[in-house]
Amino acid sequence: MNIVALSSGVLKQEPPAALLNQYILGLTGASRPRICYIPTASHDSPESIVTFYETYPASRYEPSHLTLFTRTVKDMRSFILHQDAVCVAGGNTANLLAIWRLHGLDSIMRDAWEQGIVLYGASAGALCWFQGGSTDSFGPDLSAIDNCLGFLPGSFCPHYDSEERRRPTYHQFIAGSLVDGWALEDGVALHYEGRDLRRIVTGRPGPKAYRVENMNGDVRETMVEPELL
Secondary structure, eight states, X not given: OEEEEEXXXXXXXXXXXXXXXXXXXXXXXXXXXXXXXXXXXXTSOHHHHHHHHHHSOTTTOEEEEOOTTTTOOSOHHXXXXXXXXXXXXXXXXXXXXXXXXXXXXXXXXXXXXXXXXXXXXXXXXHHTTSSEEEEOTTSSSOEEEOOSOOSSSSEEEOOTTTSTTHHHHHHHHHHTTOOOEEEEOTTEEEEEETTXXXXXXXXXXXXXXXXXXXXXXXXXXXXXXXXXX
């Protein structure tokens, strides 16, 4: 039962991202992993689908994708449960959750997780697995969201170093309604086995992870140095 949550870098081919992808797909134990890409959060962006197939060529993987705005797969359960890994796109987390729930994909993804299929994604594709977190789903200003899938405990905040409003607003959310959680700089990944955090990894020196907690009304941020792959 593996979930890998990243801040960024899933559909990139430069060496740091390649190291993270190699680590993630190594969790499948497959020599030629079957990978399904789900671009719901990006409104099934054709450009991101093309990038996915460029990132995971058929010479090394068995790539496929599942679109929901124009749905072509009738039996989604069989389709998803046939995979070794599922990669979820970034984009609008609130839209992802609403559409997955409408189509019943949320429960299928829980079954996939419980059956050992590796789930991973960046930004919205990471936030969706937690209880809640920081999102720009509702407009240009960041908001708290607390009705995510809840496979993983706590809250999540991506882009901690690349978007200047992420850190102060996440602190505000933790001081308010959000449960304690993790904030990641771009290039860092949290690897969970079941609901337990196993490793924090990165493909390049520099980016950090942060545990952000509400300590009796005061927000405490603790920096954690990721393992370099």
